[in-house]
Amino acid sequence: MTEAHLHYELAKHRLDNGLEVVVAPDPDAPGVAVNLWVEVGSADERPGKTGFAHLFEHLMFQGSGQVASGEHMATVETLGGTVNATTSSDRTNYFETVPRGALDLAMWLEADRFASLAITGENFETQRQVVKEEKRQRYDNQPYGDLLELLIAQHFQPEHPYGHLTIGSMRDLDDASLEDVASFFEAWYPASNLRLVLCGPVTADEGISLTETYFGSLPAVPKPQRASFEAPLARPELIETVTRAVPHSLTYLSWGVPDAADPVQPALHLALSVLADGNSSRLHRALVRNGDIANEVHSALLPHRSSTSVATILGRPSDGVGTDALSGRILDELARFIDEGPTEEEVARAAAQYERDWLWDLATTSGRADAINDAWLVHGDPARINTHLAEVLSVTPDDVRGAARTWLSPTAAHQLHYLAENAR
Amino acid sequence: MTRPDVTLATPWHFPTPTITRLPNGLTVWHFHLPGQHIATFEAVFPAALSSEPRDVEGVATVALHAIDEGTLTHPDGRIGELLEGNGATLHGIARYRHTTFGGQAPSRRLGAVLDLFTEVLTEPAYAERDIVHHIEAQIAGFDSTLASPGGSNGLAFRRALFGEQHRDGRPAAGTPATLSPIDADRVRAWHAAHFVPDHTTLLIAGAVDADDVIAHFADWRPGAPTPAPASSAPALPPRVVVVDQPGAVQATLTIGSRTVTRDDPRWAALRIAGHALAGAFASRLNLELRERLGYTYGINGGFSPGVTEGQFAVGGSVRNEVAGDAVARLIEGLALAEPLTDAEVDDARRYLIGVAPLANETSADIVAQSSSLAAAGLDPGDMGRHFEALATVGADAATTAYRSAISPELCSVSVTGDAEVLVPQLEAIGLAPERIDLRA
Numbered sequence: 108m109t110e111a112h113l114h115y116e117l118a119k120h121r122l123d124n125g126l127e128v129v130v131a132p133d134p135d136a137p138g139v140a141v142n143l144w145v146e147v148g149s150a151d152e153r154p155g156k157t158g159f160a161h162l163f164e165h166l167m168f169q170g171s172g173q174v175a176s177g178e179h180m181a182t183v184e185t186l187g188g189t190v191n192a193t194t195s196s197d198r199t200n201y202f203e204t205v206p207r208g209a210l211d212l213a214m215w216l217e218a219d220r221f222a223s224l225a226i227t228g229e230n231f232e233t234q235r236q237v238v239k240e241e242k243r244q245r246y247d248n249q250p251y252g253d254l255l256e257l258l259i260a261q262h263f264q265p266e267h268p269y270g271h272l273t274i275g276s277m278r279d280l281d282d283a284s285l286e287d288v289a290s291f292f293e294a295w296y297p298a299s300n301l302r303l304v305l306c307g308p309v310t311a312d313e314g315i316s317l318t319e320t321y322f323g324s325l326p327a328v329p330k331p332q333r334a335s336f337e338a339p340l341a342r343p344e345l346i347e348t349v350t351r352a353v354p355h356s357l358t359y360l361s362w363g364v365p366d367a368a369d370p371v372q373p374a375l376h377l378a379l380s381v382l383a384d385g386n387s388s389r390l391h392r393a394l395v396r397n398g399d400i401a402n403e404v405h406s407a408l409l410p411h412r413s414s415t416s417v418a419t420i421l422g423r424p425s426d427g428v429g430t431d432a433l434s435g436r437i438l439d440e441l442a443r444f445i446d447e448g449p450t451e452e453e454v455a456r457a458a459a460q461y462e463r464d465w466l467w468d469l470a471t472t473s474g475r476a477d478a479i480n481d482a483w484l485v486h487g488d489p490a491r492i493n494t495h496l497a498e499v500l501s502v503t504p505d506d507v508r509g510a511a512r513t514w515l516s517p518t519a520a521h522q523l524h525y526l527a528e529n530a531r
Numbered sequence: 532m533t534r535p536d537v538t539l540a541t542p543w544h545f546p547t548p549t550i551t552r553l554p555n556g557l558t559v560w561h562f563h564l565p566g567q568h569i570a571t572f573e574a575v576f577p578a579a580l581s582s583e584p585r586d587v588e589g590v591a592t593v594a595l596h597a598i599d600e601g602t603l604t605h606p607d608g609r610i611g612e613l614l615e616g617n618g619a620t621l622h623g624i625a626r627y628r629h630t631t632f633g634g635q636a637p638s639r640r641l642g643a644v645l646d647l648f649t650e651v652l653t654e655p656a657y658a659e660r661d662i663v664h665h666i667e668a669q670i671a672g673f674d675s676t677l678a679s680p681g682g683s684n685g686l687a688f689r690r691a692l693f694g695e696q697h698r699d700g701r702p703a704a705g706t707p708a709t710l711s712p713i714d715a716d717r718v719r720a721w722h723a724a725h726f727v728p729d730h731t732t733l734l735i736a737g738a739v740d741a742d743d744v745i746a747h748f749a750d751w752r753p754g755a756p757t758p759a760p761a762s763s764a765p766a767l768p769p770r771v772v773v774v775d776q777p778g779a780v781q782a783t784l785t786i787g788s789r790t791v792t793r794d795d796p797r798w799a800a801l802r803i804a805g806h807a808l809a810g811a812f813a814s815r816l817n818l819e820l821r822e823r824l825g826y827t828y829g830i831n832g833g834f835s836p837g838v839t840e841g842q843f844a845v846g847g848s849v850r851n852e853v854a855g856d857a858v859a860r861l862i863e864g865l866a867l868a869e870p871l872t873d874a875e876v877d878d879a880r881r882y883l884i885g886v887a888p889l890a891n892e893t894s895a896d897i898v899a900q901s902s903s904l905a906a907a908g909l910d911p912g913d914m915g916r917h918f919e920a921l922a923t924v925g926a927d928a929a930t931t932a933y934r935s936a937i938s939p940e941l942c943s944v945s946v947t948g949d950a951e952v953l954v955p956q957l958e959a960i961g962l963a964p965e966r967i968d969l970r971a
Contacts, residue, residue: 187885
C-alpha cells in the first residue's frame with residue numbers, strides 16, 4: 108500500500124560558505140542525482156536586461172578553470188549519465204544523474220564551474236546565437252508561440268519581475284554585453300545562493316563529506332537577497348483579443364491566484380482538476396462530450412514563488428462556435444461549480460490522479476531530487492515531499508469549493524481570445 | 532583540486548520477465564519490480580496500418596482513441612470516471628506496424644485497474660457521437676501537425692522516404708479526407724479484427740504478482756485470424772522536398788534514409804556510429820552547427836530500428852539565412868570523409884552501455900523498451916545480446932558499418948519553412964528541391 112505519508116530519509120547540512128546540501132539516500136537507485144538549484148530566475152532580471160538567467164544555463168557548459176568548453180556535458184554522457192539545466196522565473200537548475208562511481212567527478216565538475224566559470228567573449232557570442240535559435244525554435248516559429256507571453260502580459264505590467272518570459276527578448280539578448288553577464292554571475296552565483304540535493308546510492312555522511320570536499324573552498328559571500336515583490340497592478344481591461352496565423356481559435360481564461368507556498372494551493376489544484384483535467388472533468392463532460400461547444404478544455408497552474416501565480420482554463424471551440432460563446436459557457440459552468448461545489452467522488456478522483464502524478468514525479472532519482480529542491484525553495488523545507496501527498500489527500504469538497512469561490516470568480520476572469528486568421 | 536578518478540560498476544542487465552503463453556494466444560511478459568509505486572502495462576497488437584481500407588485511413592487511431600469513452604457495462608464516460616478514480620491513465624498509439632495500448636496506475640490499485648482495462652479492451656461501446664468527436668479531434672490534430680514546423684517536416688520526410696502511393700508515406704492518423712467517412716461500424720470492424728489476444732503481447736511492470744496479472748486476461752476470447760503481414764514500400768530514389776510555411780523564421784531540416792533493423796549484424800556498430808555523428812551533445816554535427824557556428828539550438832539524430840525496416844535521420848532547426856549552408860554541412864558530415872576516431876567510438880559505446888540503468892529506471896521505461904522488442908518479434912534477451920555486441924564495436928567496425936549503410940547521395944532531405952527564402956539556397960548548393968503540398 109502506498110501511504111499518504113512518505114518516508115524518504117533526508118539529511119541536511121550547511122557549509123561555512125553558506126551552501127546547503129540535502130542527501131536523500133536510496134541504495135537501490137541506478138545512479139546518483141546531483142541537483143543544484145541556484146536561487147535566481149528571470150524574475151531577478153532588470154528591465155532591458157532580460158534573458159540573463161537563462162543565458163547562464165548555456166554559459167555554464169562552456170568551460171571553467173579545469174574543464175574545457177562542452178567537456179562537462181560530454182564527460183557526463185560518456186560516463187553513462189544524463190545532464191542538463193533548466194531556468195524558470197524563480198530558479199536556475201543544473202542537474203546530472205551519474206553512476207555511483209562517477210559521483211566524485213560530477214561534484215568536481217560542478218564545483219569547478221561555480222568556482223571559475225569561463226565567461227569569455229567567444230563563448231558568449233556563440234551561446235547568444237544558440238539562445239536566439241532556441242527562442243525562434245520554441246516561440247517565434249511555433250503556432251501559438253506567443254500565447255504564454257500574452258497571458259503573462261494580462262497579469263503583470265512589463266516592469267514587474269514576473270512580467271517577462273525566461274527566454275528574454277531578442278533585443279535584450281542583442282544588447283547584452285560581456286560585462287552585464289559577468290556581473291550577473293558575480294551577483295547571483297555565490298555558494299550561499301546554492302542548494303544541492305544528492306539522491307541515490309550515497310549515504311548521508313558520504314554525501315555531506317563530498318560536498319565539503321568539493322564545494323567547501325568556494326568563497327563565503329553573503330547570500331544575495333531577492334528584491335521584495337509588489338503584487339502586480341490590477342489591469343482594468345480583462346478581455347484581450349488577438350488574431351494569428353494558427354489552425355484553431357482558442358479561448359484562454361485566467362486568474363491571479365496566491366503564491367506557490369500558499370496553503371490554498373492543494374485545494375486550488377483539485378478545483379482546476381475537477382473542472383478541466385481529463386475526460387471525466389466537468390467542463391469536458393458539459394462542453395465537449397455532451398455540449399458540442401468545445402473540442403477540448405484543459406486547466407493549468409503557473410506557480411510563482413514571490414507573488415501572484417496564475418491559474419488557467421483553456422478551451423478550443425467546436426467549428427462554428429465563437430470564443431465568446433465558449434468563454435460564456437465555461438464561466439456559466441464555473442459559476443454552477445462554485446454554487447454547488449464538487450461531489451465527494453469528483454474530489455476523490457482528482458486526488459487519485461494527483462497521487463499518481465506525484466508518485467510518478469518521485470519515481471526517478473532525478474525527479475525526486477528536483478521535487479526535494481522545489482519543496483525546499485518554495486516552502487523552506489525539503490521534507491515537505493514526505494507530507495505533501497497527505498496534504499492533498501486531506502482536501503475536502505468544501506475546501507475545493509472555497510478555493511474556487513475565492514480565487515476563480517467568473518467576474519474576475521481574464522479572457523484572451525486567440526483567434527485563427529482563417530477560422531472556419 | 533585534481534580531477535577525481537571514476538570507478539564504473541559491474542555490468543547492468545535488463546530485467547528478466549516471467550513469460551506466460553495463455554491458451555487464448557496472448558503472451559504476457561511480467562516484470563516484478565518491488566518498490567515501484569507506479570505500475571505500467573501495455574498491450575502490443577500486431578496491427579499494421581497498411582491493413583486499413585484506403586478510404587478510411589485513420590480508423591485504427593479512431594478505434595484506439597475512442598475505445599475508453601464508454602463500455603457496454605459502463606457506458607457514457609462512466610468507465611473513464613472509474614479508471615480515473617483508481618488513479619489510472621490510459622494511452623495508446625496506432626503505429627505503422629503495430630498498435631500499443633496501455634496505461635499507468637499506482638501499483639496498489641492495479642488489480643482494480645486491470646479489471647477496467649480488460650473491460651475497455653473487450654467491450655467498448657463505440658457510441659456514434661463519441662466517434663464523431665474523435666474524428667473531429669483527429670482532423671483538428673492534422674491541421675495542428677501541419678501548422679507545426681516539426682510535425683509538418685516529419686510528415687514530409689515520411690513522404691520522401693516511402694512515397695505518397697504507399698501507406699507508410701501517408702499520415703498515421705489519416706487526413707481530413709479519409710477521416711470524414713469513418714463511422715462506428717468501420718471502427719467496430721477494426722477493433723474486432725485487431726484488438727484480440729492472438730499474437731498479442733501484454734507487458735506489465737510493477738509491484739504486482741504474475742498470477743494476479745494473468746487472471747485478468749485469461750477470459751479474453753480469441754478473435755480474428757492472424758492479421759495480414761504489413762506490405763513494405765518499394766525502394767525509391769532520394770528526394771529533396773520543401774513544405775512552404777511563408778514567414779517562418781527558421782528552416783526545419785531532416786536528412787536520412789531507410790535502413791536496417793536490429794537483426795542486422797551491423798546494428799550495434801550503426802547505433803554507435805549514429806550516436807557519435809548526431810546523437811551525443813558532443814556529436815560531430817552538433818559541435819559543428821551549434822557549438823562552433825551557433826546556427827541552431829541543436830542537431831540530433833541517429834539510427835532507429837523499427838519493426839520491418841529501420842530509419843536513419845539527422846536534423847534540427849536553423850535560422851533562415853544559413854539554411855543552405857547548414858544542409859550542405861550536414862550532407863558533408865554524413866559522408867563521413869574522416870573515419871570515426873577511437874575516442875568518438877569509445878565515448879559513444881560508453882554512453883550507450885552506461886546509460887542503460889538510468890534509461891530503465893521506471894516501470895514505464897521497462898515497458899517501453901519491451902514493447903519495442905515485442906513488436907519486432909524479439910525476446911527480452913535481445914537486450915543482453917545487444918549490450919554484448921555494443922561492447923565489441925571498435926572505430927573501424929563503426930566506420931565500415933556506417934559507410935556500408937549510409938550514402939549522402941542516397942539520402943532524402945525534407946525542409947519546412949519559407950520556401951521563397953529556402954529554395955534558392957538549396958538550389959545554390961546543387962540540390963533540386965520540389966515543393967510538396969501535404970494536404971494533397
